[in-house]
Amino acid sequence: MTAHAQLAAGSGTNAAMRQEHWFIFGNLFVALSAGALALWSAPMMLAILYINVWLLANPHLVATYTRIGAIYSRLRWRWGLIVVAPLLILAALTIVALAYEAAGLLALYFVLQTFHVARQSYGIARRHDRRLQVPFRNLPYLLIYLFPAWGYLHRSAQAPQSFLGYPIWFPPVPQELAFAVGIAAIAGALFWFARLMYSRGEKPANEPFNSFVLSHLVISLVGYVWISDITVGWLVVNVWHNIQYLIFVYRQRRLGVVTENSSEKSDNVSARRKSLVGVLKSPATFFLTCSIVGAVLFVAADRVGESLLWLGLPTILIAHFVLNFHHYLADAVIWKRRRAGRPDGVSRG
Numbered sequence: 001m002t003a004h005a006q007l008a009a010g011s012g013t014n015a016a017m018r019q020e021h022w023f024i025f026g027n028l029f030v031a032l033s034a035g036a037l038a039l040w041s042a043p044m045m046l047a048i049l050y051i052n053v054w055l056l057a058n059p060h061l062v063a064t065y066t067r068i069g070a071i072y073s074r075l076r077w078r079w080g081l082i083v084v085a086p087l088l089i090l091a092a093l094t095i096v097a098l099a100y101e102a103a104g105l106l107a108l109y110f111v112l113q114t115f116h117v118a119r120q121s122y123g124i125a126r127r128h129d130r131r132l133q134v135p136f137r138n139l140p141y142l143l144i145y146l147f148p149a150w151g152y153l154h155r156s157a158q159a160p161q162s163f164l165g166y167p168i169w170f171p172p173v174p175q176e177l178a179f180a181v182g183i184a185a186i187a188g189a190l191f192w193f194a195r196l197m198y199s200r201g202e203k204p205a206n207e208p209f210n211s212f213v214l215s216h217l218v219i220s221l222v223g224y225v226w227i228s229d230i231t232v233g234w235l236v237v238n239v240w241h242n243i244q245y246l247i248f249v250y251r252q253r254r255l256g257v258v259t260e261n262s263s264e265k266s267d268n269v270s271a272r273r274k275s276l277v278g279v280l281k282s283p284a285t286f287f288l289t290c291s292i293v294g295a296v297l298f299v300a301a302d303r304v305g306e307s308l309l310w311l312g313l314p315t316i317l318i319a320h321f322v323l324n325f326h327h328y329l330a331d332a333v334i335w336k337r338r339r340a341g342r343p344d345g346v347s348r349g
Contacts, residue, residue, distance in 0.1 A: 020128070020208040023247055028215045031240035032222065038232045049235060056242035058294025059287060061327045063249040066290075067334050081333060086326045093318045093325070102314040106168040109321055110234075111152065114224075116328050117241045118148045121216040124248055128209040134199070139192050140213045143185065147217050150185045151224020153178040160230045166317070168230075182225070189217055215240075250286050297323060 034052070038045035096104045122144050131137060156173035196210055223237035301323055305316030 017208055021211055024208065024211045024215050027240055027243045027247070028218060030243060031219060031236050034239045035222065035227060035232060035236035038235055039227070039229070045232060045235070048239075052235060052239050052242065053298070054295060055291060056239060056246070058298050059290035060242040060245050060294075061297070061323060062290040062294045063246055064327050064331045064334065066249065066253065081330055085329055086322055089325050089329070090318070090322050093321055094313070097313045097318055100169070101167075102317055103167040103169040105314060105317050105321060106163050106166050107170065109324065110155075110163065110168065110170075112325065112328060113234075113238075114148050114152050116331075117237060118145050119332070120241065120245060121212075124244065125209060125212055125216070127248075128212050130209060131206050134206075136192070136195060139188060139195075140209075143188050143192060144213065144216055146181070146185045146188060147220035148224060150178065150181045151220055153181050154225050155230060158228075158230070163230050163234070166314075246287065246290070250283060253286070254282065 034048050038048050093105065093108075096108060100107070122141060125141065125144060153173050156170040157175045157178040159170055159172070160168065162168060219237055219240045223233040223240075227233035227236065298320075301319040302316065305319035308315040308319075
């Protein structure tokens with residue numbers, strides 16, 4: 001490789017790492033700002049909640065389904081995932097609603113959502129991981145799970161009575177247990193930070209991985225532990241989680257397009273000098289499509305739920321949770337198949 005090529009490659013790598021840091025810390029800033037505004041006043045909290053639902057959560061749900069066709073070429077698998085799975089989820093949620101009403105549904109949602117956020121962070125951290133041989137390699141992955149687990153135990157010990165305006169139930173957890181897990185999480189994080197400081201500057205390619213894990217720990221600490229209001233804390237985590245996933249899915253889709261055409265466009269100066277419209281066209285199309293389809297699904301679930309209220313069940317919650325839990329399932333199955341089919345695939349849930 002010539003000196004000029006090495007310089008160009010190094011410059012490209014540095015630019016890519018800067019972009020990763022912008023995505024990671026920009027998302028963290030947006031989520032923490034949303035939490036600060038939500039704590040400021042109840043009307044602001046409602047405004048951010050609606051923005052999150054319509055512009056982030058619904059598109060996030062739809063983004064998962066954009067990958068089903070690419071992963072599942074066999075019609076039988078797609079039919080089972082798209083048709084059979086939602087019916088089974090509907091039956092399970094109906095049983096939970098009959099036994100425990102809205103509180104049971106919200107309890108199930110909160111624990112599954114907490115696990116889903118951790119699994120997504122685990123998978124994206126795997127994607128960022130460029131470490132070859134480092135001591136305590138698995139410690140950051142343990143922390144990715146340990147901090148949300150601490151947060152869930154903290155909420156259980158806190159025993160909030162309502163969430164998103166509905167009653168919620170948490171298993172009784174001694175405050176001492178939550179405190180002990182918190183001490184373990186903080187001790188593990190401090191040990192990991194000390195390792196980073198000791199090896200600082202050795203491998204710049206590891207920086208996006210470390211930054212991403214740090215952002216996950218910060219958002220978990222703030223959303224699950226530091227903010228006492230369970231709804232506002234959930235909102236902080238959810239905003240961060242939704243933005244993270246939308247960007248990740250869009251970039252994965254674009255990666256395939258760029259790979260197919262890289263040989264033709266690598267030296268094309270005009271391609272690097274696109275107009276602003278040309279640059280924004282692809283992401284705008286993706287996010288707008290996900291937003292429109294997500295809004296349609298949300299309204300449809302709302303209408304179905306309202307029309308079945310005569311059954312005496314929280315059917316609005318059931319309808320929306322069918323979409324959410326099916327998304328969790330589809331997301332897990334899709335990415336597990338990616339890992340089975342590709343060595344560098346992401347394992348997520």
